[in-house]
Amino acid sequence: MRRLRVCLIASSRFPVREPFAGGLEAHIHALARSLRDRGHEVSVFAAPGSDPALEIHPLDVEEFDASSAARADVSAPPDAWMREHHAYLSLMISLARSGHERFDVVHNNSLHHLPVAMASTLSIPMVTTLHTPPTPWLESALKFAPTHSAFAAVSEFTAEQWRHVVDAVVVRNGIDLTRWPEGPGGTDAVWFGRIVPEKAPHLAIDAARRAGIAINLAGPVFDNDYFAREIEPRLGSGVRLLGHLHSSQLSEVVRRARVTVLTPRWEEPYGLVAAESMASGTPVAAFARGGLTEVVGDGGGFLAGPDDVDELPRTIVRAAELPRAAVRAHAMRYHSLDTMVAQYESIYTHLASDSRAA
Structure with a gap:
């Protein structure tokens, strides 16, 4: 070359x-x-x-x-x-x-x-x-x-x-697999991305609570009205806001998460956060939207129907049981x-x- x-x-x-x-x-x-x-x-x-x-x-x-x-x-x-x-x-x-x-x-x-x-x-x-x-x-x-x-x-x-x-x-x-190494997992779920209505982190909070698992949110707030209306009232009781993190800090959080929850209310063109999560060995539970169906595929997690807030808690529980080494291998193979x-x-x-x- x-x-x-x-x-x-x-x-x-x-x-x-x-x-x-x-x-x-x-x-x-x-x-x-x-x-x-x-x-x-x-x-x-x-x-x-x-x-x-x-x-x-x-x-x-x-x-x-x-x-x-x-x-x-x-x-x-x-x-x-x-x-x-x-x-x-x-x-x-x-x-x-x-x-x-x-x-x-x-x-x-x-x-x-x-x-x-x-x-x-x-x-x-x-x-x-x-x-x-x-x-x-x-x-x-x-x-x-x-x-x-x-x-x-x-x-x-x-x-x-x-x-x-x-x-x-x-x-x-x-994604740079050396910057997103496999981690040991943990007990909590994580949601990360831009905090905006079309990413709908409030639905991730609700689903995690119904699944009986605490959840951490990480990312920049791009819509203050949405944050004040839907996110701020849901904080506490097993829900923490970590803020806008450097990728090294974010990688540490994701590596120590049990499962990543993604809740797009639009058709995701790709879904980079899903690939980053799987590279960390952390399985993904998400709505089946757009490119996420290709990124997560078979082996990286499980998908609920678009906007299906009743199915998503069950999807979280299923995804959390996947072996982390297999999830990491899926990311290495495709992403x-x-x-x-x-x-x-x-x-x-x-x-x-x-x-x-x-």
């Missing part, structure tokens, strides 16, 4: 640094580190404040202060939308001018439409990973994507959701970072070779 110069485009919303705001930031961090360790030159275009240990190029998310006349326009988008738009516009103009001098391939992991819509302005190839279900802006941008663009999806489920507009090869997210990176290396090399030939 020859050394490649890779441009990684991340989201402008959250810095790629510990403690990670979500799975996308953790994914970018792991991908950049692994590519660099394998000898590639990696530049990460990400939100200001990202980890300086990576080769970070901060996206130009400048403060935008609209005039009073512009704000009076009833169709005016929020200032934050304009800042994000200008950040990606500036990046794509820069790559169109000089990207061919600096990079062999661009790997777009942002959730923004402009990198896809402006890919035809670049003289270097781009692969875009689809991390979410179709969104109107991104779906509409695909009609401007050049024919030599490549697309990957994080699960079969996500690839199928996009099938009506693009064929994407499936490259499942991988390793090395496997994911090797697949992306193959895509990069193919695109770069075709570009040179052209």
